[in-house]
Amino acid sequence: MRNKNIYIILYTVILCIVSAVILGSVKQVLSQKQEDNIALDNKRKILQTIMTVDESTDINAIYAERVNEFVIDSKGQKLDGVKLKDVRVAKERKLPIAERKLPLYVIKSKTDTNKVEYYVFPTSGSGLWDAISSYIAIKNDGKTIQGVAFDHVGETPGLGARIKSDPQIAPRYADKELYGNDFEPTAVYMVKGEGYSFPNDPHKVDGMSGATLTANGVNAMLKEYAEAYQNFFKSLNK
């Protein structure tokens, strides 16, 4: 009986339907909580670029109070009618810069809510093994970096993965300048080798020993997005 074709086919179909129904309902029950987690994680990364975030930080409250979300194009114009949560940074990256929708988080001052203190934008690039991404916070002069938060999918633990795991990497970008004097997209360049300091060069940061290829990916990513947001930051200083 168990070797009859009809039995095998029916068995497979029923097994698949039952499994699908179970998984579907599990997903349904948990999806709200999962979306909240993803949203909270993004907010945490954004706030990490401008302040220290720890367990006690009320991320949702601070975010609601200080952050405004916009989508702009590469000319620096605000795109109305496009919701930020619908923009997928990694997907936009496949388009030429001129056609991309660019998310922008405008962060207001803690004390004076009319004053803009920082601009944060997301980036996406390719590391050595897999995708890398980051949030970059720019001070309101439009070129000085306040802070960065890197993320990656599969860089080598202990080497390239340090862009996320090593708390010493991101601060190396603080107070460096993403643009030159005339807002040319000079970007910031992570050098090969480790143990340097560049107090007088606002466009160079110390590298990661053994992770030059990941650093190259980071450099290319920062340069690309410096170009994409160039017109916007330029227009701030007119």
Added chain:
Amino acid sequence: MSTETLIKVKEEREPLFSKKNRKLLIDPIDSDNPITVQVLGICSALAVTVQTVPAIVMSIGVIFVCAFSNLLISMLRNTIPPRIRIIVQLVVVSLFVQMVSEVLKAYSYDVYLQLSVFIGLIITNCIIMGRLEAFALANKPWPSFLDGIGNGLGYGAILVAVAFIRELFGMGTIMKGTAIEWHVFESMGLKFQSIGIMAMPAGACIILGLLIWAQRARNGYSETN
């Protein structure tokens, strides 16, 4: 006829944790360990052992998946068409793995991000397929369930042991990321110098080899005997 009744009576009288059932639970932890003795499930043992906490979560995931897929396959064992039994096993394993993944994503997002791809890879874990094929298909649900837990525990014990050593020498910490995180070397006033290879899968390979050596030397186990 008489032997049949005899067997039946014997089975009904068997307590939940009879000596035989306890053996199913405890043997895989040491003398029949799936990693060190059967040398199965090495891939994830190398990959998910950089830190202790993800290793513990991974072990819990494998124990859950192994126990419940053993249970379910054993319950279905008399209905499964032999020709497609591997496919049925895969569907059942995937079902439980996906459940673990979704629950982690909802309740422990940090760990979910850290383990991401390895949770999915539990599906291909040789230990689980091995137990389904070798044990659950031929045994009753309760012993199968115990066998699943036992093998999951055996896998977890090795995983956590390797992760503990790798974290200690690769990062200088114990239980990093929890409330009891302890920076061993700093608290003893020593400067910590990370051993780079411990952060790489090659480090796990070496540690695992040493563990297998130590365990076999102690138990007197040899492949040829």
